[in-house]
Amino acid sequence: MTVNIRFDPIRLPKICQDLRHEVRDFLHEEEAAGTFDRRENAMGGIFNKEFSRKVGAKGWIGMSWPKKYGGHERTFLERYVVTEEMRVANAPVRGHFTADRQSGPIILKLADEDIKADILPRIAAGECTFCIGMSEPSNGSDLFAARVKATKTDGGWLINGSKIWTSYAHLADYMIALFRTSPCTKENRRHGLTNFLVDLKNFNDIKINPVVNLRGQHEFNEVVFEDTFIPDQYVLGEIDGAWKQATSELAYERSGPERFLETSYVLFELAQVLGKQPDSRAAEGLGRLVAGLHTLRRMSVSVNGMLQAGEEPTIQGSLVKDLGTIWEQELPAKARDLATFVPPGNSNRASFDALLNYGIQVAPKLTIQGGTTEVLRGIIARGLGLR
């Protein structure tokens, strides 16, 4: 068997580059109006409902979904451009991004008609925030060891147990959660888990407790269920069969520009602080960083183009995420070295230092969130036929 990992050199069509300018204009207007500040927002404060509504009004949420559910039937590549422009501007997209990227597509695929008709248009309007309830205190990487229990009762299910590290649960309207509906079987340890839609604002008996990150910020949470009742209608997909879902969505979720642009502000500040005539040492470092970013972006565009063409570039998606998260993680450390000889009195130094220091502290999470490097490499190894 030969391993053939294809990345076609796909270019964004003109319609995408036109859209890019529209998005940039919009972002500049919003900044001018004081909705956000790209430097300040690099360091948190990325949740802004009003901003999400405006993005929804522009038609930039649920871009590829059917019009009947509030979507816009545009291409993955158009969505790609919106995502990357928002990301490099550090725009406050948290209010809608999770729903746009992950939760919406899952609902589209698995939810019943009433729920689709109710929720998808609200997501697309920027009015609905989602969070993801996968990790638990006793299991993170090993998703299939999930324990939070869903017990069948009249007309629905009773949930007991805790999810943890749930980003933005305290601000979210809904969670898509993985609960245990049956024990696993001898033949299949992945059996017995089911996806549920949880209405955080309207279901009773859910407690959301803050967990503070090392920067002192409240981003993630512990979510405790105590006999929480979930009606049958809120089951997503096959009962006990959650493991069968998600193949192409995963490539999509792993390969987006947000997988290598999270600390991009450090690169832009570095270019600023080094000035127009850096010495060879700094120029070399800057050149290598740019080469890495350009290559990642070309790979990522390629994966999204292949998805648009109906292919399932699963291994390519994982490769982009592995290389991308490592690149964005190493960026602050490299920038720190390269700017060493910029004197403290340089007029751009204080600004650079503030964002650099933030980037250094954020760096560790980049290879943990959404699946660790080790887990990702295991997936790649499987794609190579080694497992």
Next chain:
Amino acid sequence: MNGSDNIIINTTAKILNDLCDPQTINNSNDEKWKSTLWSALEENGLTRAWVPEEFNGVGADVADGFEILRIAGQFAIPVPIAETLLAGWLLSETGLNVPDGMLSIAPVNQHDTVMLDENDTLTGTAHQIPFGRDVAQVVVLAEKSGQTFLALVNREDCILQQYDSHASEPRDTIEFNRVSPVQCAETKVTRDHLLRMGAAIRCSEMGGALQHILNIAVQYSKEREAFGRPISKFQAVQHNLAQLAGEAAAAVSAASSAADTINSGDGFNDAGFLEIASAKIRAGEAAGKGAAIGHQVHGAIGYTTEHILHRYTQRLWSWRDDFGGESVWAVALGEFVAANGADQLWPTIAAR
């Protein structure tokens, strides 16, 4: 770019499969394979892929030429097809005839300069000329009072000092001491163009070589046993191979993106510079990391002449140096983006 229905690419793969099997070449005690291989490549027009039909070439897409080279990289090609393709491209761009046979080019770095004097003879020294001693003729880019000329010279008319690459292939120093060219004409091609084409060529070859190293490393890991099981079952080995896959993918992607840029006519503007510089940097980095992992997975057997791995890793170490190594291109790219200003950095990348 789409291999399956492309005659040139299918022909390349077939010829190399038949006549350039790395294990067969590695085992052979003589160099008879070399002329057989070269004749097959030449007879099928593959050495003249970038020569237009009116110059007796094949007139293939620029992209097809790069694809030939990626496949050549998969076989650790030991003959100067890349150099001959580039020489053909230079001559055709200048409107000169392209001779048969193996060709090389000079200069291949930013330091060496060859001058054309008032008697139209060439003077100067060019280092690291690939396959210098193996070729009958060399295509030389020369300067004359601010103008650039392209000359074809007989190698026998030059003074040659032999040096070898990591792969024991010629990287000779060629001295031109009032050499009269066989053909010579003013050209619109610049040294910068030559170096960009050369860099992009090596990127395609490196991408192909890394793809093949990944293949043989994956294969070997499934066959080799240690501690009672195939080494492919050890997580540390799996993670090494996953990283090798990432490096191979990055090199191939960067190379094909650069090739695509040249193919669409943007190779020699600013967009082309970003693409080609990035590719040479990233593919060069991948060559270093990828070769290291390839060796690690193979253990001692990979560190022998019997095994074919070295045919790939030695060429990677050599190809990453040719036409400017990572550092050369990185300084230039860093200076370019810095001079454009920080505000232009993202727009420059996003435009690709």
